[in-house]
Amino acid sequence: MSIAEIKNKERVINELLRFIRKVLVEPEISDRALEIARKHFDEKNAELMIAEELSSTTNVKIPLEQSDADRLFLELLIDVVRDEKALY
Numbered sequence: 174m175s176i177a178e179i180k181n182k183e184r185v186i187n188e189l190l191r192f193i194r195k196v197l198v199e200p201e202i203s204d205r206a207l208e209i210a211r212k213h214f215d216e217k218n219a220e221l222m223i224a225e226e227l228s229s230t231t232n233v234k235i236p237l238e239q240s241d242a243d244r245l246f247l248e249l250l251i252d253v254v255r256d257e258k259a260l261y
Contacts, residue, residue, distance in 0.1 A: 181241070188242035195233065202231050210250040211257075220247040 196202050206227055213222040224235035224247060235243045 185241045188240060192246065202233055205231055206250055210254045214251045214254040219251060223247055223250060
C-alpha cells in the first residue's frame, strides 16, 4: 500500500470520527438522517437528494463534491434503510 493510500484512509477515518462525535453530541441527527434516507433511498439520485436535504435541515454539511467519508455515510444510510425495509 502506498503512502498516499494510507494517508487517504487516515483522512477518511478522521472525517468519520468527527462525524460520529457530532452524532453523539446531537443524537437527533441520526433519527433525522434515517428519516431523510427513508424518503429518498429508492430514487434515482438518492445519495445526492439525501445529502442535499440533510445539509439543509441539520448541521451536517455534505458538499456537492463529496469526500470518500461522505459517500460511505450515504451508502450506510441507504443500506440501513434497505435492511429495515427487508424486515417488513
